[in-house]
Amino acid sequence: MTGLRAAAESYLVMRRTLGFKLTDQGRALMRFVDYCEAHHTDHITTDIAVAWATDTPHSSDEVYWSRRLMVVRIFARHLQTQDPATEVPPPDMLPHHKRRIVPYLYSSQQIAALLDAADGLAPALRAATWRTLIGLLAVTGMRKSEACRLDREHVDLDAATVVVVDSKFGKSRRLFLHPSAVTALRDYTIRRDALMPNPSANSFFVSTRGTRLDVQNITHTFADLLDTAGIAAPPGRRRPRMHDLRHSFAIAVLSDFYRGGGDVQSRLPVLSTWLGHVDPKSTYWYLQAVPELLMLAASRLEDAFGESI
Template identity: 65%
Template structure:
């Protein structure tokens, strides 16, 4: 094993011990190490980092993606420099870098209903029940896909109507409180699951037809087929509908409800950040500028406040 690989694996182990998941970043860093070893390079250099970052495996030409790949190496190089002063840290401006979030597809209530009906037609019955429950939880709680897939039976307390999201993104844990209608739906699924799969091979609350835990990576394929079967298509100028957009839709609906009920949205935003498991309220504030209707409502509220303050 090369010294560079040892340093990379030690670095990843250290950051994971601090609570960072580093799922994609870890793969990318080890890919960079492979690239260096193939060229018999013993140290990180700017030339190597830029060459690797701008030649992704699938030949992508997205410069934002390139800059994100380079950032993975830059962060590692800053750490490595303390151990090996000969390490070169790629300059921050060597590739154009700007943060760009995909405009979400905001599901209308009738689109969510269509997805639920389509999921109900899946076969066998256990698959239909699992997918309806999975989609329903995403829509009414705003949880992450991975969080729902990781839910164990012990995390679902239907007597108190509380879900425990343990060790989620950034190592955070939180409680999610359920509406009585959601509790009823989960009880119904629980009965179906235990009847159709009495010997599940996992403690997971949601189970596949094989009695195993849902795979957060594989569910995307099934969801794409459900979207097509439900007749849901991308709106002009927007990205194709994604599974993660159910989380976005929950957040936007919540903010719109707060504006329409006349409450203090700014004061409530930290509560929404906590509910969603955001590590930084900036992630929640993004919705106010990313969704035109929310931006208009925020501007109107600001104008009303300014008028009241004027002499």
């Protein structure tokens, strides 16, 4: 094992111990180490960091390059305290850009079409799992990774609650379920246990092999379900994502806040807590991203101030 590889693995262990998940960033960092080893270097230099960040044959996206270099830059800052030969790429080199994807909003009819498409999967356990998974994401706004990590003891159908444990930023939270959601989850547990009585995992959602759902692979099945349901991206926009179910939930709740006539500002922290956001500013993105919400906000201002605005 090279010194750079050992340092990278130790760095990832340290940061994960502090509560950082570093899922994508960890994989990117180890790919960078592979690149350094292939080029016979055991020290980080600006040249090799930039060369790796931009060595993406299938992408010339400068934002993507910037994020790859940021992974190396943060690690290099840490490593320089142990290895003075380490070069930290300057901040003005491939400067970091923030670009947030405009969410795709699923209508209730489209969600119903996705559920119907899931019913067509085979075998029966796969169909039941996917129907219930999509339904849970749509009515709770959970992240797909959170749903895949659910264990059976995290779902209390008698209390109508789901506990999301150790999610993003190491936070846990309790979500309350509508009676219709409880019924759907209870039906799934009965069908799941009948079709897979001895699974190898204690997860709530079970694959046809009896294992936990793989969050890295479920997007492929979801893409097939989009095609079956006839859901396509609008012109000039990227393909709808599974994560957009979370956006759709948040937008629906915010829209209800505005239509209800109450103090939306005071209720945003509640939605932020429900979604697992660290602070309300992350939730504000949903307001900024969707014209329909901006129209509702403008209508509220017109009602309050009339022609003076």
